[in-house]
Amino acid sequence: MRVLLKSIAVSMVLAGLCSQSAVVQAASPSLAGKRVFYVTRLDEVPSATERQRDVQQHGLSADRTVAAHLQRLGCKVSFFDQTVDPSKAQGFDLVVLSSVVQSREMADTGFRNVAVPLLTWENDLMDSLRLTGRVHRTLKCARYVLDFS
Numbered sequence: 001m002r003v004l005l006k007s008i009a010v011s012m013v014l015a016g017l018c019s020q021s022a023v024v025q026a027a028s029p030s031l032a033g034k035r036v037f038y039v040t041r042l043d044e045v046p047s048a049t050e051r052q053r054d055v056q057q058h059g060l061s062a063d064r065t066v067a068a069h070l071q072r073l074g075c076k077v078s079f080f081d082q083t084v085d086p087s088k089a090q091g092f093d094l095v096v097l098s099s100v101v102q103s104r105e106m107a108d109t110g111f112r113n114v115a116v117p118l119l120t121w122e123n124d125l126m127d128s129l130r131l132t133g134r135v136h137r138t139l140k141c142a143r144y145v146l147d148f149s
Helices: 002-018 050-072
Strands: 035-040 076-081 094-097 118-120 133-135 138-140
Parallel strands (some): 094 118
């Protein structure tokens, strides 16, 4: 179910990038050739526990399912490890930050400065990406955040 919701969310974001219509059809001409910069954790962390390795493998499997869905819609998906230089995202149509990236490794993320639409499932990156802020003199989270848990 979580993977399906992620696929739907990415499709909706891409639909918004490509047309005014909220309806996305498979292999839609408006999505054909759109380039997706998909950031995930490709390299295994040497000190990872068995549980952490399982989470990474499950997350990578979900990422591949989302990528396959995007490819069926006509997008070109490129996977990058979380250590990638954010400036490499220039020229892409969408940046996706997977939920399996380690937020502590991306705490000073440069993705907040990339002029490409961004979608993330890693809630611990919200403050680093400046997707939270002050509301009425108190620090509060952004009002509309999609939660796929």
